[in-house]
Amino acid sequence: MTFRVTILGSSSASPTPRRNPAAHALNVHEQFFLIDCGEGTQQRLMRAGINPQKINAIFISHLHGDHVYGLFGLISTLGLQGRRTPLTVYAPRPFDEILACHLRYFDSQLPYEVIWQEVETRKHRLLYENKVLEVYSIPLRHRVPAAGFLFREKEPPLNILKEAIEQYGLGIADCAAAKRGEDLLLADGRTIPNESITYRPYRGRSYAYLSDTLYSPKAAGLVQGVDLLYHEATFADSDKALARQTGHSTARQAATAALKAGAGRLLIGHFSSRYKDETVLVEEARKLFPQTEAAEEGKSYEIPLLKTKR
């Protein structure tokens, strides 16, 4: 039951020799999601050993090229490889027009459908849901409409406590009812509350992607308690005027967001190419939020399963 994010790109607007533009891959229970798709993403997926065909859906934070230019090559390659499964792209308006341009000039014979789902960047909404995962939009503050994403693993089904089975002599029907969350009604008329006979085998994990954005206390509040927060840190605090002017955050502001969100760990990235070495940014963030790491190209960050021992 994997919950793992792989950094495919962590540069800001222009790539550097070492860093690709923005793209993250998320593996939740062996279902794959792509978050942003900067130039070079398809090759980075291959290098990370992630089969591009396995991608369930793509989430685009905003329509700046460094978050989008890799999508066209990826769409083409999926078609060349014979994909038939529709691919849903969650992105702000006017992604539909951009997609139409692409399909008209480059992929008019695509063997699968690309479905656009609008992300209303000012709204905190449930965008996607499957058996194990929910994805929410998180409004951001950038130069163009932008939204981050919160990926929240659903709470697992209830398990029955072994000692309860013995104590109350639970049958199959009792267990099924308890797993549905019902209380237990005993023959002698007593009611045993559900929480006395069941437990959650683990707690749901979460990952939030907040990029590109100014520091937003509101966004931090919306990802409260997140296990792993990725927050852009384009600049150092000494360049905070530039950060404000360009709609970006400093490393210190990223750490402030992590603190405010009560995040478990903070991953910073989207580094401006002006910093030859991102150590200065990591150190700045760690002063406020010690559990900070710099996103490393090609590296995977696992959110371990925390089993509830009963």
Add this chain to the structure above:
Amino acid sequence: MTFRVTILGSSSASPTPRRNPAAHALNVHEQFFLIDCGEGTQQRLMRAGINPQKINAIFISHLHGDHVYGLFGLISTLGLQGRRTPLTVYAPRPFDEILACHLRYFDSQLPYEVIWQEVETRKHRLLYENKVLEVYSIPLRHRVPAAGFLFREKEPPLNILKEAIEQYGLGIADCAAAKRGEDLLLADGRTIPNESITYRPYRGRSYAYLSDTLYSPKAAGLVQGVDLLYHEATFADSDKALARQTGHSTARQAATAALKAGAGRLLIGHFSSRYKDETVLVEEARKLFPQTEAAEEGKSYEIPLLKTKR
């Protein structure tokens, strides 16, 4: 007086973990030209130590994504870096429409002009000329309109033979006339033909890029005597039906083109990802044309200056 081609990408339609889609950089006397621009080209330029701002002009062979998708990121990055010099892109129709889409959605505030020059893919024409270089279109046979390019260094200015200066007592005016190609008129009425008193210090070099294409004897004829021929070799001869069907060449056909052109050396590339190892393709080509090499990512191929010893 450099004449050097650097391979930035040599995969076919889809990149592989090792190979990027098509892009070559040509350095002629420290003036830089880009030929095709597959996804990832801007990063490959950086890694090859070529400043993207130094690019004089871009030549696009055809409008398939694997030859174009890197252009959008490159155009954006040049703008972010503050380019003011117009950039000319030579490409077939309807590149103008594709460019308009790009500018509308991603680069409406670009600080420099991107100028489109149409390449009429059925015509062998002089497309570009400067003091030292001429670039010609070479009609190709692909699934969509496509043209290759011949880069031909101009013949250098005439030098005066030292022994002629002595023998005929040439003055400044005589030398200037001889350098213009004029014969020498002696006081006694004799005429000394220009070729007896001048020489070319070196001979002009040339590079041809023929990709993507079926084997075309006509194209090979148009690059007659080329020093370095890059010819696509997407498939092995055992897959020649597939090559024909997709509008590509086999390694054997690439070698046939090099033979027919009387090329100095042959570089093959645009390898299908089905070949885990391109040795089979190189060996196949070498049977017909021994001076064959497989294009290697990031590697530069120099065409040395051949001095005319006098």
